[in-house]
Amino acid sequence: MLTVPVRQLGESERRAVERLLDLDPYAxxxxxxxxxxxxxxxxRAEGRILGYGARRNLESLCWLGGNxxxxxxxxPxxxxxxxxxxxxxxxxxxxxGRADAVLGLWDQLADVWGPARDVRPNQPLLATEALPAVPADPEVRRVRGGDIDRLFPAAVAMYTEEVGVSPLAEDGGRSYRRRVSELVRAGRAYARFxxxxxxxxxxxxxxxxxTAQIQGVWVAPEWRGRGIATAAMAAVVRDALLRVAPTVSLYVNDFNLPARRVYERCGFRPVGTLATVLF
Known part of the structure; x- marks a missing residue:
């Protein structure tokens, strides 16, 4: 067994934690x-943050909560x-998180935490600070409170397609709907109707x-292949850069070539590789 130089961090070390997070603002x-x-x-945090390294030389972090x-x-x-x-x-x-760390953790935890439902070892992490050169779709807008009943079925379809399980399974979708509603109220949800x-x-x-990190990108199946995604994403990126944060980031499965082409057209560049282990 290792002598584990790991400890749970508290508010007194917040400055050191924020310094490390600034070194990896996307992942x-x-x-x-x-x-x-x-x-x-x-x-208050609904999770624990673990630190590795001496108290005066914090080197690495690990968040343990819902993920x-x-x-x-x-x-080390x-x-x-x-x-x-x-x-x-x-x-x-x-x-x-970053692929090397996630896959290293999984290699050592698989025997006690496994099996995994899915392992995605190569997810390009992308970012941009420039307004897209391609035109933005004027019909993409921020979702309003009165739109939630129309947005929610699309959100469920996206989640089920991407994660492989329905968000309705655990509690009938109440917690997921609450999360969707929070994003709408915060002006962080976009749609074209x-x-x-x-x-x-x-x-x-x-x-x-x-950074503002985009997730939940979805095009209705019957609209795929019609070329709407690039302009729609350009509208989201443009609003996020002008209104929310100095950069926009996202990560994508390596095998999703159509999405990767869309993001490239919108000006995203690689800034690393993530990996995800799903249970």
Missing amino acids: GAQVAERIAARGLAWW LTPVLATE AVAAFADLLAGEERLCSSIV ADGRVIFKAELAVVTRR
Whole structure:
């Protein structure tokens, strides 16, 4: 067994945590958003943040809540985090972060936390700070409160297609609808409607002072192949850059070539590779 130089971090180390998160603003965006909103006290944060390294030399982080997210996790940090976590029951629904750290954690945790429902080892992480050169679709707009009943079925379809399970399964969709509603109220959900139905949607699922991270991109099946996605994404990126954050980021499955072409046309560039383990 390793002598584990890992400890749970508290509010007194917030400055050191924020310094590390600033070094990886895209892969660590979800953790940065949670800490900015709730701090490091476990009873407020709905999760724990673990640190690796001496108190005066914090080197790596690992968020443990609904998902497990390593940040700037070196090989020794991955080994230390895995050694600690192997003694705990798995409560997270996924492991997501930089590919080397996620796959390193999974290699050491698979025997005790497995099996996984899916492992996605190569998810390009992309970002842009430039307004798209392609025209934006003027019919894409921020979703309003009165649109939620129309947006929700599209959100469920996207989630089921992307994750492989329905968000309605656990509690009839109440928590997922609450999350969708929160994004709408915050002005972070976008859609294009046709004949009263959503034909394109996307959300700024994570927002920090460094980036707005797009997730939930979806085109209705009958509209795919018609060339609407590039202009629709350009509208989202343009609004996010002008109104929300200095950069826009996202990650995509490596095998989703049509989506990757859309993002390239909208000006996104590679800034790393993520991996996801789904349970």
